[in-house]
Amino acid sequence: MRADARKNRDHVLAVAGSAIAEQGVEVSLRDIARRADVGLATLLRHFPTREALLDALLRAEFDEMTAKAGELEESASPEDALVLWVRDCVAWTTEYRGATVLMAAAIKDPDSALHASCVTLRAAGARLLHRAQEAGVARHDIDGDDLFALIAMLAWLGDQPALAPRAGRLFDVVAGAVLEGAARVGPAASGGSGAGRG
Template structure:
């Protein structure tokens, strides 16, 4: 890519990031083009679909969350690693309102520009879940797809102004339901899981 074309692309991305952070993923591509002071055709030449634009914006974040899962898998206790990563993912998805709706669709749509990144992210979470299940720290009747759906549901709560104040407490409730507390030898599985979920920042 020529230097001037790359500069234009980076400018459009910067403007798009600000617009999506302000208005969510439903902001019109025409409005993004107007804000960037380029024609819609120019924007579409770089990013032919909304998903392609989001993939370009979010690619680094996807990679960072995947790397974060790898680091937690190698260091933290299984239950702590799982909850920390869940919290990180939910926090990240609230950066662009409505992004989880597109991610949930993209993971089943092999033609979506977001598909590969979403599948990789789901696999990272599934590894942390499997590790926690192996030591009895997480319930055995859920899988990586369930975990991905829970992230989407918790992120949706954070997107709703009337429900956002409850999002932190409900994260703890969901994390307590995912964990069993068995790895810590707690006589009360629910109580042990709740303390782990609430104790991790």
């Protein structure tokens, strides 16, 4: 990509990030093009769909969170690593209003531009969860899909003006449920028959 084309693309992404933070992911592409002072055709040449634009915007965040999961595996206890990583995921996802709806759909749609990034993020979280489960500090009746759904749920909560003030406390409630349930639902407690769950 030529330097001027890359500069134009980066400018569109920066403007799109601000627009989505203000108005949510449903902001019109035409409005983004107008704010960026480019033609709609130019925007669509770089980003043919809304999901392609969002993927480009979020990919750096996805990559950073995936890398952070690896760092936390090396530097933090299994319990702390899991909670810190989920908290950060919820925080940056909430910055882009409505992104959680697209991410929840994209994880199940291989044709989505966001699919690969969401799958990678889910795998990073699943590794941290498995590590915590192996250490006996996280319940064993949830998996990476559940963790991804919990992140989406908590980010959605923070995205609702009427509910956002409760988001921090409810994050702690959910984190406590994931971690404190370990003794009740671990392999020894369940005996392989599901006893002790729920």
